[in-house]
Amino acid sequence: MTTQIIPSNPDSIKTRFTYSFVRALKKLNKSRGASVSPSMKETYRRYHMIRVASYASMASAVGSKRAWSRAVLWKIRNRTSHRALKKKSRIHALTRTKVRENPRSDLNFHQENDLRKLVPGGEGMDFCRLLNETAHYIKCLRTQATTIVVVWAVVVVGVIVGRIGDGCGGWVEMSVTCDK
Amino acid sequence: MNQNDPFESAFSSMVSSPAASNGDNVGVRELIGRIGNSEEILPRHPYISTSCYSGPVNSLPELKLSMLDHQINFPINGNRFSSSPSSEPFSADLGFADRAAARFSCFANKKLVAPRAQLRSNEATNLKSGKNYTCDKKFSTPENAEFCEFRENSSISEQIPGREIGANDDRKRKAIPRGKAKAIPSSNSANVSSGNSEPSAKRSKSNDDQGAAEPPKDYIHVRARRGQATDAHSLAERIRREKIGERMKLLQDLVPGCNKVTGKAVMLDEIINYVQSLQRQVEFLSMKLANVHPTMEINMEALSSKDMYQSIYQNLQLSRTYNSHGVIPSRMDVTFPTNHFDDATGRTQSKQQLPVNNSNEVVSTFWDDDLHSLVQMGIGQNQTQIFHG
Numbered sequence: 270m271t272t273q274i275i276p277s278n279p280d281s282i283k284t285r286f287t288y289s290f291v292r293a294l295k296k297l298n299k300s301r302g303a304s305v306s307p308s309m310k311e312t313y314r315r316y317h318m319i320r321v322a323s324y325a326s327m328a329s330a331v332g333s334k335r336a337w338s339r340a341v342l343w344k345i346r347n348r349t350s351h352r353a354l355k356k357k358s359r360i361h362a363l364t365r366t367k368v369r370e371n372p373r374s375d376l377n378f379h380q381e382n383d384l385r386k387l388v389p390g391g392e393g394m395d396f397c398r399l400l401n402e403t404a405h406y407i408k409c410l411r412t413q414a415t416t417i418v419v420v421w422a423v424v425v426v427g428v429i430v431g432r433i434g435d436g437c438g439g440w441v442e443m444s445v446t447c448d449k
Numbered sequence: 450m451n452q453n454d455p456f457e458s459a460f461s462s463m464v465s466s467p468a469a470s471n472g473d474n475v476g477v478r479e480l481i482g483r484i485g486n487s488e489e490i491l492p493r494h495p496y497i498s499t500s501c502y503s504g505p506v507n508s509l510p511e512l513k514l515s516m517l518d519h520q521i522n523f524p525i526n527g528n529r530f531s532s533s534p535s536s537e538p539f540s541a542d543l544g545f546a547d548r549a550a551a552r553f554s555c556f557a558n559k560k561l562v563a564p565r566a567q568l569r570s571n572e573a574t575n576l577k578s579g580k581n582y583t584c585d586k587k588f589s590t591p592e593n594a595e596f597c598e599f600r601e602n603s604s605i606s607e608q609i610p611g612r613e614i615g616a617n618d619d620r621k622r623k624a625i626p627r628g629k630a631k632a633i634p635s636s637n638s639a640n641v642s643s644g645n646s647e648p649s650a651k652r653s654k655s656n657d658d659q660g661a662a663e664p665p666k667d668y669i670h671v672r673a674r675r676g677q678a679t680d681a682h683s684l685a686e687r688i689r690r691e692k693i694g695e696r697m698k699l700l701q702d703l704v705p706g707c708n709k710v711t712g713k714a715v716m717l718d719e720i721i722n723y724v725q726s727l728q729r730q731v732e733f734l735s736m737k738l739a740n741v742h743p744t745m746e747i748n749m750e751a752l753s754s755k756d757m758y759q760s761i762y763q764n765l766q767l768s769r770t771y772n773s774h775g776v777i778p779s780r781m782d783v784t785f786p787t788n789h790f791d792d793a794t795g796r797t798q799s800k801q802q803l804p805v806n807n808s809n810e811v812v813s814t815f816w817d818d819d820l821h822s823l824v825q826m827g828i829g830q831n832q833t834q835i836f837h838g
Contacts, residue, residue, distance in 0.1 A: 313739075320736075407703050
């Protein structure tokens with residue numbers, strides 16, 4: 270049906286992410302037994318699992334090189350114990366000392382904190398490192414979003430986009446529906 | 450053999466003035482004797498045996514240039530260079546022929562100038578270092594040739610007399626006399642020897658100037674600007690500020706629409722908004738995936754893994770050309786409020802009632818406006834023609 274296509278960069282983050290994400294999706298779908306219209310709760314749980322799967326596959330595609338990927342993987346691996354930790358930390362939040370304050374950037378302290386909360390693992394870094402991690406994180410988030418869109422399109426619509434002939438420059442979509 | 454005339458004249462001068470009694474001659478011979486066994490230097494010695502050059506000589510000695518090219522064993526043994534009795538039979542140097550040829554080619558186009566026939570003793574020590582020599586095109590006399598060789602030792606000294614320099618060699622020549630006369634540490638000579646003649650001259654000069662001030666590698670050297678404090682703390686702060694500024698510039702390129710924005714605060718706001726919107730997009734997409742109707746999952750299972758990957762790659766490659774900064778318009782609010790979920794489920798659930806064989810309708814109804822634009826952006830196609838096999 271389709272010719273063999275080798276990804277141009279077999280070892281890029283995008284490729285690795287795609288592989289692991291699709292694999293996770295398949296696993297999820299296998300475990301999803303009933304074809305009855307799922308309850309909201311189940312759908313919610315599924316949504317949650319898919320989201321975690323996407324973050325986890327993204328982080329594992331990046332590897333341990335980045336602080337944010339390490340933080341994500343750590344969070345996912347220690348989810349159960351982490352939840353307990355979070356509860357405890359919420360209790361003690363008021364008594365906890367403030368995050369390391371950078372006297373230089375007092376003006377941007379508020380935003381800095383927000384950024385720290387956004388970027389995983391951003392709590393324990395100085396500002397300069399935080400900016401580094403943010404840049405890489407943004408890049409990875411972007412590839413993640415574009416990839417998931419395509420995965421969704423392939424899964425849901427069964428779209429295989431192939432470029433046929435460069436003359437017209439148009440695209441021809443062929444859907445693959447199997448009558449199984 | 451017009452070109453070879455200068456060489457031959459040089460040689461002839463060498464040959465013809467064997468007994469030129471300078472004190473230098475003796476020094477030269479001493480040198481030669483001392484370094485007699487150094488292979489790289491050896492081939493040169495016959496040429497530097499004579500210390501004075503009395504100007505172009507018209508008569509041609511029997512020495513031919515071509516001979517030098519072929520011969521490995523330099524015929525020093527007395528025949529032609531009787532002026533150098535102390536020159537021992539030098540062992541063959543395979544590179545010698547090349548060097549000799551190169552050296553002589555240097556001479557070919559230059560006017561010959563009467564050099565001073567002095568060799569400093571320090572150059573003698575430099576001679577001993579036995580490094581590889583690069584051809585120096587600046588020198589046009591055999592005596593200059595030795596300076597040519599010694600140039601990597603930065604021994605080009607001011608003693609080199611003013612020669613008539615070819616027009617193209619002016620700057621080259623001038624660089625050399627400016628070189629320091631004293632022996633240069635070997636690190637500099639190593640530097641110089643690795644380069645070409647002209648840049649190496651300049652490099653040697655600059656190396657000489659900064660030789661002692663070579664910065665250690667493990668420190669980042671920052672130069673204090675005029676009017677700024679040179680305090681250690683303020684320097685470190687300045688470095689950090691510059692680093693942060695650099696990072697902010699990088700982020701500016703990543704985040705779309707930040708080119709006009711100046712100032713850290715506004716930039717940070719933009720960055721935060723962008724990261725939030727990207728995260729929301731991912732959540733929205735995963736929600737969409739979660740709502741996939743089971744029957745539609747046939748697509749997923751029917752395709753083998755490889756096919757799916759391939760199709761995804763295809764799409765990805767094609768979508769790369771449409772790389773948009775944001776896949777979904779940021780107005781998407783995907784904090785998973787139940788009403789939104791109800792909307793989605795309501796819509797999808799209603800669609801789930803539809804018969805599957807009428808996939809066209811199902812497909813079209815699945816495509817909310819947002820998702821439609823989204824997929825268009827992701828796949829980059831406005832007109833979709835779906836064939837069903």
